[in-house]
Amino acid sequence: MNWLRPAVVGLAVRSKLAGIGEATRLFFQLIALAGATFGRLRLVVDQMFFIGNRSLSIISVSGLFVGFVLALQGYYTLQRYGSAEAVGLLVALSLVRELGPVVTALLFAGRAGTSLTAEIGLMKAGEQLVAMEMMAVDPVKRVLAPRFWGGIVAMPLLAAVFSAVGILGGWLVAVVMIGIDAGSFWSQMQGGVDVWADVGNGIVKSVVFGFTVTFIALLQGFGCKPTPEGVAQATTRTVVMASLSVLALDFVLTAMMFSI
Amino acid sequence: MQKSRHDVWVGLFVLIGAAAIVFLALRAGNLLNLNFGETYTVVARFDNIGGLKPRAAVKSAGVVVGRVESITFDGKTFQARVQMQLEKNVAFPKDSIAKILTAGLLGEQYIGLEPGVDEKVLVANDTIKQTQDAVVLENLISQFLYSKAAEPAPAAGSGAKK
Numbered sequence: 001m002n003w004l005r006p007a008v009v010g011l012a013v014r015s016k017l018a019g020i021g022e023a024t025r026l027f028f029q030l031i032a033l034a035g036a037t038f039g040r041l042r043l044v045v046d047q048m049f050f051i052g053n054r055s056l057s058i059i060s061v062s063g064l065f066v067g068f069v070l071a072l073q074g075y076y077t078l079q080r081y082g083s084a085e086a087v088g089l090l091v092a093l094s095l096v097r098e099l100g101p102v103v104t105a106l107l108f109a110g111r112a113g114t115s116l117t118a119e120i121g122l123m124k125a126g127e128q129l130v131a132m133e134m135m136a137v138d139p140v141k142r143v144l145a146p147r148f149w150g151g152i153v154a155m156p157l158l159a160a161v162f163s164a165v166g167i168l169g170g171w172l173v174a175v176v177m178i179g180i181d182a183g184s185f186w187s188q189m190q191g192g193v194d195v196w197a198d199v200g201n202g203i204v205k206s207v208v209f210g211f212t213v214t215f216i217a218l219l220q221g222f223g224c225k226p227t228p229e230g231v232a233q234a235t236t237r238t239v240v241m242a243s244l245s246v247l248a249l250d251f252v253l254t255a256m257m258f259s260i
Numbered sequence: 261m262q263k264s265r266h267d268v269w270v271g272l273f274v275l276i277g278a279a280a281i282v283f284l285a286l287r288a289g290n291l292l293n294l295n296f297g298e299t300y301t302v303v304a305r306f307d308n309i310g311g312l313k314p315r316a317a318v319k320s321a322g323v324v325v326g327r328v329e330s331i332t333f334d335g336k337t338f339q340a341r342v343q344m345q346l347e348k349n350v351a352f353p354k355d356s357i358a359k360i361l362t363a364g365l366l367g368e369q370y371i372g373l374e375p376g377v378d379e380k381v382l383v384a385n386d387t388i389k390q391t392q393d394a395v396v397l398e399n400l401i402s403q404f405l406y407s408k409a410a411e412p413a414p415a416a417g418s419g420a421k422k
Contacts, residue, residue, distance in 0.1 A: 049266035053273045092288045157277025164280035167288055194315065195289035
């Protein structure tokens with residue numbers, strides 16, 4: 001019963017608390033650096049290129065196929081009730097409210113989050129971060145903050161692209177392939193999707209997920225052990241933690257936004 | 261500001277993202293049909309609003325002329341107080357009737373306005389006097405069952421009279 005000894009429990013609690021404290025401190029540091037970061041827009045633009053542009057292909061292809069599948073599945077169910085035209089509404093609502101932000105965040109964690117963690121972890125392992133500090137350059141300000149804000153700007157845009165491409169994919173399957181009337185496809189969608197309650201809340205969700213995924217990726221990279229195994233573990237933890245946080249946060253946000 | 265070789269591509273990315281948001285707002289969400297024009301508020305009281313929700317459409321002759329703004333419970337009259345915003349360019353007579361109708365068999369509920377014949381028109385903060393409640397399916401069924409139970413069975417009834 002080694003783990004029951006007070007000293008062991010105390011050490012575990014203390015180190016966990018220290019970890020939470022460090023994470024919170026880093027988070028507020030990054031938030032406070034917003035002004036300074038956007039003052040050097042070139043750094044943010046470069047990060048947005050690596051985080052955003054490079055993710056555009058996987059996001060749009062996934063969006064297209066998710067739209068295809070939603071339209072097919074929705075059609076098979078809805079046509080039993082004689083309301084196949086509502087498939088446009090089904091595709092649009094599921095994409096804009098849930099799948100757009102969530103699937104984009106999961107892909108974003110896999111595509112951009114891992115590369116952020118690995119990059120910063122390797123910088124740490126190569127003692128580049130220490131070298132920066134020696135030259136009186138704050139690595140949080142120079143390395144982490146541009147990546148953080150670049151990710152936060154890129155994520156809602158990617159989610160919007162995902163939803164838009166998904167709706168076009170749904171249109172391709174429902175209207176072009178199955179032959180549902182195009183007019184009622186769009187009008188049902190427009191009748192049921194509310195700009196503020198659905199599209200707006202979807203964007204709010206994707207911003208929150210952008211914060212979550214980017215921050216977890218940076219935190220793992222910044223706090224990893226500076227060894228090859230440490231970087232590998234941190235990269236894995238980024239994907240696991242970011243995905244779980246996104247799914248849990250999504251439940252909380254949905255309960256808050258759409259419960260009434 | 262220094263130029264970066266990524267500027268063009270990031271600019272394109274931001275433009276694509278913005279275009280996607282605009283597409284979602286206009287094509288899927290129909291932002292253009294939202295009324296940003298001026299409106300005026302009228303109030304109607306219903307004994308039962310059924311499943312009416314805020315932001316439901318107010319239609320007259322099938323055309324959307326406004327939206328439900330808020331629904332509150334009036335503790336004095338025990339009625340639902342529905343506040344709705346009508347477009348400024350449409351004016352309804354004072355004795356118009358507000359009905360809660362359902363789109364299709366299971367569709368969303370909306371308010372139908374039937375114009376009356378009064379010379380005077382509704383102005384801001386007026387109350388629509390004549391209203392018709394939502395049809396509650398359970399009440400309909402129980403009415404039907406009671407009326408069935410009340411009328412005597414055909415064979416037994418005719419036998420009793422003779």
